[in-house]
Amino acid sequence: MELHAENVSLRSITMITQHSRKKLLITLLEKYDIFVDTPVINGVQVLELSNYVLRIRAETIPVMQWAGARAIRKEVKEHIFEKGIDIPSPRMVVYSKDEEEVKARGR
Numbered sequence: 001m002e003l004h005a006e007n008v009s010l011r012s013i014t015m016i017t018q019h020s021r022k023k024l025l026i027t028l029l030e031k032y033d034i035f036v037d038t039p040v041i042n043g044v045q046v047l048e049l050s051n052y053v054l055r056i057r058a059e060t061i062p063v064m065q066w067a068g069a070r071a072i073r074k075e076v077k078e079h080i081f082e083k084g085i086d087i088p089s090p091r092m093v094v095y096s097k098d099e100e101e102v103k104a105r106g107r
């Protein structure tokens with residue numbers, strides 16, 4: 001099973017040390033009985049200007065790959081929030097035109 005983790009800002013992810021990430025993955029094996037072995041961070045899958053995506057690989061018992069993916073996402077998200085790191089989210093900006101201008105065009 002391969003899990004494509006959520007986008008995390010480059011500046012934020014550097015705050016989480018490699019030791020901290022390894023400790024989190026070992027904790028996953030101890031906390032959930034669905035994993036056969038400790039999950040592994042394969043590396044960076046996508047590198048963009050403001051974020052990158054880590055690929056995490058984990059072996060689960062049969063038919064539990066989706067539950068394993070959910071558990072990894074949950075634990076990684078909680079770990080990131082515990083460290084005080086915000087996950088970037090898309091933002092939408094709506095511009096509204098002046099009502100009189102819109103009415104004038106409608107005539």
